[in-house]
Amino acid sequence: MIKSLDPRVTRENIEENNLIAPLTPMDNWETYEVFHQKKRGDQHMHVGIVHAPNPEMALLFGKEQYGRRSITANIWVVKTANVFASEYDDADMFETTPEKQYREAGGYKVMDKINKYKKANKA
Amino acid sequence: MNTTAIKELLYKMADDLLIIGHRNSEWTGLGPILEEDIAFSSMAQDKIGQSQALFQLLHELGEQEPDTVAFTRNAKQFHNAQFVELPNGDYDFSLMRHFLYDVADQLRFEMLANSSYEPLAKVARKIKGELKYHVFHANTWIVKLGSANEESKARMQNALNDAWNYALGLFEEGEYETILKSEGIFAGEADLQHRWLETITPTLTKATLTIPHENAWEPKFGGRIGIHTEHLDPLVDEMSEVFRVDPNAEW
Numbered sequence: 001m002i003k004s005l006d007p008r009v010t011r012e013n014i015e016e017n018n019l020i021a022p023l024t025p026m027d028n029w030e031t032y033e034v035f036h037q038k039k040r041g042d043q044h045m046h047v048g049i050v051h052a053p054n055p056e057m058a059l060l061f062g063k064e065q066y067g068r069r070s071i072t073a074n075i076w077v078v079k080t081a082n083v084f085a086s087e088y089d090d091a092d093m094f095e096t097t098p099e100k101q102y103r104e105a106g107g108y109k110v111m112d113k114i115n116k117y118k119k120a121n122k123a
Numbered sequence: 124m125n126t127t128a129i130k131e132l133l134y135k136m137a138d139d140l141l142i143i144g145h146r147n148s149e150w151t152g153l154g155p156i157l158e159e160d161i162a163f164s165s166m167a168q169d170k171i172g173q174s175q176a177l178f179q180l181l182h183e184l185g186e187q188e189p190d191t192v193a194f195t196r197n198a199k200q201f202h203n204a205q206f207v208e209l210p211n212g213d214y215d216f217s218l219m220r221h222f223l224y225d226v227a228d229q230l231r232f233e234m235l236a237n238s239s240y241e242p243l244a245k246v247a248r249k250i251k252g253e254l255k256y257h258v259f260h261a262n263t264w265i266v267k268l269g270s271a272n273e274e275s276k277a278r279m280q281n282a283l284n285d286a287w288n289y290a291l292g293l294f295e296e297g298e299y300e301t302i303l304k305s306e307g308i309f310a311g312e313a314d315l316q317h318r319w320l321e322t323i324t325p326t327l328t329k330a331t332l333t334i335p336h337e338n339a340w341e342p343k344f345g346g347r348i349g350i351h352t353e354h355l356d357p358l359v360d361e362m363s364e365v366f367r368v369d370p371n372a373e374w
Contacts, residue, residue: 004357005210006149029156050158053271056263061158063256064165 269330
């Protein structure tokens with residue numbers, strides 16, 4: 001009988017002081033952002049990141065990591081390097097002053113008007 | 124309909140899937156990168172599931188329960204091609220086998236989607252999507268590695284050379300070929316091999332890999348009639364370990 005070929009059963013004899021070279025930048029693949037769409041017409045939602053050497057393989061891995069266990073209609077992958085993003089240091093530019101609340105959706109007292117109308121028409 | 128002929132067909136397909144599924148699962152936890160480890164393991168699971176569907180059809184034709192058939196036979200009673208029982212080797216060989224086998228598997232099920240044996244046609248239509256994904260995965264890797272750099276190309280070419288004659292062994296004809304064809308169950312191994320060659324050639328060309336010259340083709344037959352390499356025994360032993368300890372184990 002020959003020995004099991006499964007390395008989890010038959011361990012390789014690796015010397016103890018085996019020096020493993022540290023990773024260099026080219027040892028790692030680039031990352032791709034994965035976007036998942038549940039059904040046609042829905043928005044694609046960002047679900048995570050995969051490592052891949054090209055878009056095709058990013059799609060394969062994206063399907064496997066994020067489309068395997070839930071209903072999936074479609075997957076997008078976008079190279080992380082191609083995402084142009086704002087700086088966290090500039091987060092203050094999203095701030096708004098209190099007197100401009102009328103420009104936010106929450107500033108409209110729509111429900112008041114609706115309730116008033118409903119009440120008036122009920123009688 | 125000729126049940127003996129159908130059983131022979133089902134057995135070799137189910138055993139191919141069970142054995143390659145088990146072999147591929149040996150990469151779990153050891154794959155080259157996390158994402159690929161998960162992908163390869165997930166496909167190995169698909170294959171075991173596909174084999175189970177076929178063992179279920181066999182059960183409906185009077186054979187024993189799927190688990191009993193899968194885990195209580197000895198190596199000589201398996202009908203898989205020798206190709207799928209070979210050790211995983213390095214990842215290059217495992218990928219090449221995945222490509223050569225999975226394309227053949229996809230085409231076989233494609234042919235069977237119109238089989239006159241409706242239960243099998245139904246299974247074929249059900250797993251169509253899984254097979255498409257497996258082949259997409261295989262094609263992507265083969266093309267990428269075949270043309271990435273000198274080392275990867277050399278490794279993939281060697282893997283192709285090593286795998287070739289065993290891969291041809293997938294198309295070993297059985298004694299019921301004529302009946303399977305005349306009853307419209309399956310169009311036959313020769314037809315399948317022809318389609319397979321037509322399908323893999325453009326992908327290998329794109330990967331800049333070369334199919335061994337036809338003069339050197341020596342298909343490794345025998346698997347379909349229980350003649351196997353020394354590698355199947357330990358595999359079957361390991362695969363059936365839990366079942367032998369506790370046939371009613373559930374998890």
